[in-house]
Amino acid sequence: MKGSLVIDNVGDAIHSKSGEVIMPEAPDLEVIKDFLNLHVQGQSIESATILRPTVLRSLAGDFPADVQGRTFGSFQRRGKFLLGEISGGRWLVVNPMLTGAFQYCEAKERVQKKTCFTLSLDGDNELRYLDDRQMGMVYYISDDQMGQVPRLHEQGP
Template sequence: MSATVIPASAYVSHMPELPELEALRLQLGPRLEGRLVTAVDVNPKSGHLLRYPPDSFAEELPYRKFTRTWRRGKHLVFDLKLARGGELRHLAINPMLGGRFQLAGPDTKAPATRVFSLRLDGGDELRYLDFRDMGRIYWTADPAADVLAWREMGPEATCSATRRSWPASATRTRTRSCGRRSCCRCAGARR
């Protein structure tokens, strides 16, 4: 397993989850793209974290392929499309404080904190675990309509084009400059 190094300058935000979510996206994305979901198991004790009926969730995900893994704000988003073509849907997960992802082999015992498991072709399972029961899981065709506060989210913290066009007052929280060019607030103060 090879690790991808993400430069520290990519994290110019006060969102502590950003480095973890970007690392997850980089690690899970290539391992999931093109893989087929063959079965879904929802833990009845944790199904309340789904913002979708658990039975429908378990029925609709099988026979879908992962097409893309991306991040929007504090959400890790998996795009899934029916294997024979059809509607694209999104599995958007905000792991909050206690959410974790586990890509495990078929013989690995599932932890008690498992919310759901997606069995993949080849036998592996993608599991979402949440030991604090705080995560938010959305299964949707339109995240802007169904995911809370999606439309109100500001610009992406890692987007350099957004940082150039965003007003300096929106990125600056203190008046004194630290003098580093890599600091978003200080770069904005020199405009």
């Protein structure tokens, strides 16, 4: 893979013509979901590194140790949340809020200051979560903890 791709409209915030920040819309999250399903689904997680822990809430144990060796399943959207299925009954549930974004890139690419955590994947690629204002919320949970993610159960399709 040459270069990197920041998968957003979420990451740099979306602005109206008057300049006010707009929450990411469902079509933006659908594009991100489709990209992740195409490029990340089926890849094994070799390691995880937490750089800015504020946005990460791990309810399923020690995130870096627990996620290592697991494989990404499918990604789906529920309202303003992206849900990434991970083998062994785990989930990465992301509400990017205004400034959250994913970056899919080669591991050798410079890590940006706003990177919150990195997941090293097969083939020397990484999936990174970036959030300049640290407003987003990322939950690492097990199947039975889905109800503990605030506002997730209130979301429609």
